[in-house]
Amino acid sequence: MTPTLRNELLRGCVVVAMMAILSLTAIVPFPIKPNVYLVALVVLAFVIDDLLVFLLFLLGVLAWLKYTPFVTMELVALGGMGMGIYTLRKMLIREPHVLLMVGTLFVFQVIFWALFFGRQIFVVPFFMEFFYNVLILLVMYSVWVWAKRIFS
Amino acid sequence: MKYIQFILILICLLVGTSVFATSVFIKKPNFLLGSIQEVFSPVSLDDQRKLIQENEDLKNQLYAGQHTIVISPQETIQAKVFSLYPFNTKNRLFIDKGDQNNIRVGDVVLLSPRVFVGQIQNVTKAASEVSTVFDGGLNVPVRMGSEEVNGLLQGGVTPRITLIDKAKKVHVGDLIVTATKDMPYGLTVGAVREVHEDTLGAFLEATIELPYSINDLRTVFLAR
Numbered sequence: 001m002t003p004t005l006r007n008e009l010l011r012g013c014v015v016v017a018m019m020a021i022l023s024l025t026a027i028v029p030f031p032i033k034p035n036v037y038l039v040a041l042v043v044l045a046f047v048i049d050d051l052l053v054f055l056l057f058l059l060g061v062l063a064w065l066k067y068t069p070f071v072t073m074e075l076v077a078l079g080g081m082g083m084g085i086y087t088l089r090k091m092l093i094r095e096p097h098v099l100l101m102v103g104t105l106f107v108f109q110v111i112f113w114a115l116f117f118g119r120q121i122f123v124v125p126f127f128m129e130f131f132y133n134v135l136i137l138l139v140m141y142s143v144w145v146w147a148k149r150i151f152s
Numbered sequence: 153m154k155y156i157q158f159i160l161i162l163i164c165l166l167v168g169t170s171v172f173a174t175s176v177f178i179k180k181p182n183f184l185l186g187s188i189q190e191v192f193s194p195v196s197l198d199d200q201r202k203l204i205q206e207n208e209d210l211k212n213q214l215y216a217g218q219h220t221i222v223i224s225p226q227e228t229i230q231a232k233v234f235s236l237y238p239f240n241t242k243n244r245l246f247i248d249k250g251d252q253n254n255i256r257v258g259d260v261v262l263l264s265p266r267v268f269v270g271q272i273q274n275v276t277k278a279a280s281e282v283s284t285v286f287d288g289g290l291n292v293p294v295r296m297g298s299e300e301v302n303g304l305l306q307g308g309v310t311p312r313i314t315l316i317d318k319a320k321k322v323h324v325g326d327l328i329v330t331a332t333k334d335m336p337y338g339l340t341v342g343a344v345r346e347v348h349e350d351t352l353g354a355f356l357e358a359t360i361e362l363p364y365s366i367n368d369l370r371t372v373f374l375a376r
Contacts, residue, residue: 092158100158107162107169114169121170 007151008048012057014147015043015140020064022136032125034132037065037078038112042105043140045085046096058082077115081108098141102134109133228262228373229253234279242366243287243307245270247374250278255374260335262373263364268330268339269372284366285311285341294341296358297326303358305330305341313344316356322347328360336375 019040040061048054061082062075085104093100109130113121231247249255259272261282270284271292283290290307301320303313305328316322328341345361 088158088161092154092161094154097155100155103159103162107166110166111169 005050005053007148008050008053009056010151011144011147012044012048012053015040015047015144016057016060016064018140018143019061023064032128032132034129034136035109035112036136037061038081038108039105039133039136039140041078041082042085042101042108043137043144045082045089046093046101046104047141047144048086049090051086051090054082054086058086074116077112081111084108096141098138101137101141105133105137106130228265228375229255231261231280231372231374233369233372242309243284244273245282245284245366245369245372247280247282247372248278249374250276250280252277255280256376258334260339260375262339262375263369265373266338266340267363268335268341269364269366269369271335272374282372283307285360285362286366292330292335292341293332294328295331296322296328296344301326302331303328305360311360311362313358313360314350314355316347316358318349318354318356320356322356322358328358 019036022034022036041058044054044057044061048057058079062079065078066072066075085108089104109126110121113126229249231249231253234246234248236246245261247261255272255275257272257275259280261269261271263269268285270282270287271290272280273283273287274281285305285307286309287307288309290305290311292305294303294305294313295301296303296313296316299321301316301322303316303322306312306314313328322344324344324346326344328344329337330339330341331337340363342360342362345359347356347358349355350357
């Protein structure tokens with residue numbers, strides 16, 4: 001394993017570990033649960049270059065999310081979205097950019113809501129979830145930047 | 153340039169999602185939404201149909217609560233049902249009230265203050281014979297559902313509602329209530345179980361879901 005690959009793995013682990021902790025924590029007083037899995041996938045897709053490493057973390061995120069004995073449509077959709085974001089980013093973006101991450105998060109949150117919550121998307125809970133998602137994204141990305149300094 | 157491409161792709165995804173999967177911007181054809189939601193939505197179209205049916209049932213129940221009659225206990229006479237065990241006779245019931253209790257031919261037999269069971273056919277001094285919905289000779293005009301569609305209850309081994317106008321809409325689960333002048337209006341007969349065309353294809357027929365099992369009747373009430 002090359003040092004670059006090892007460092008990328010370690011930095012990704014920090015993000016996934018944070019996602020796991022946040023998913024187990026009631027972090028907000030309101031009855032809106034942020035989609036930490038989607039946020040983690042967006043961050044990972046933007047910061048990981050190696051496809052195999054990304055696939056590894058994608059599977060890790062989906063495995064953490066899988067709480068039923070069968071594969072749910074949410075898992076399939078999140079997997080597809082993760083791959084879509086990674087492919088797009090890999091083709092077009094070289095360096096992670098926070099605003100692009102936020103934009104990507106918004107678009108894929110819309111897609112997620114459209115798939116699973118029907119017609120009404122742009123309602124208050126959507127924007128509250130997006131607000132929390134952005135906060136988590138900023139924290140995750142900051143942690144990744146910190147981890148990059150440590151593991152480099 | 154690449155950044156702009158990335159942003160354009162995001163915008164395309166956003167617009168595409170909004171157009172095809174939501175009704176926020178454009179009212180799209182239902183079949184498209186239906187097919188998309190059928191594939192992805194955790195609430196399938198079958199579930200949606202069930203919810204619609206449940207909604208209709210609740211409307212029926214509400215309608216029933218408002219429009220069916222409730223006969224007060226003071227207006228009824230309680231009677232016990234004689235056992236015909238081990239025979240499985242369903243078209244006739246025999247009860248322990250008769251002429252000495254002022255029972256008359258044509259009196260209505262009820263399971264509860266609103267559920268129709270049958271009509272008195274013969275009366276003796278201390279007992280009476282009841283013609284139930286399983287009796288081929290029973291014919292009672294009825295109405296169905298919140299639209300109050302007319303029909304004729306025809307008794308028999310499989311009691312059914314006949315002579316339903318094909319232009320009228322009768323739904324499974326619609327409440328069936330009595331509408332003859334010979335008994336109180338709005339007694340519950342049952343609910344529509346299935347609707348189909350009659351043998352000639354001229355009218356609709358409906359089978360009935362009864363709210364009781366005739367063999368389990370032990371006590372009934374009589375009303376005039």
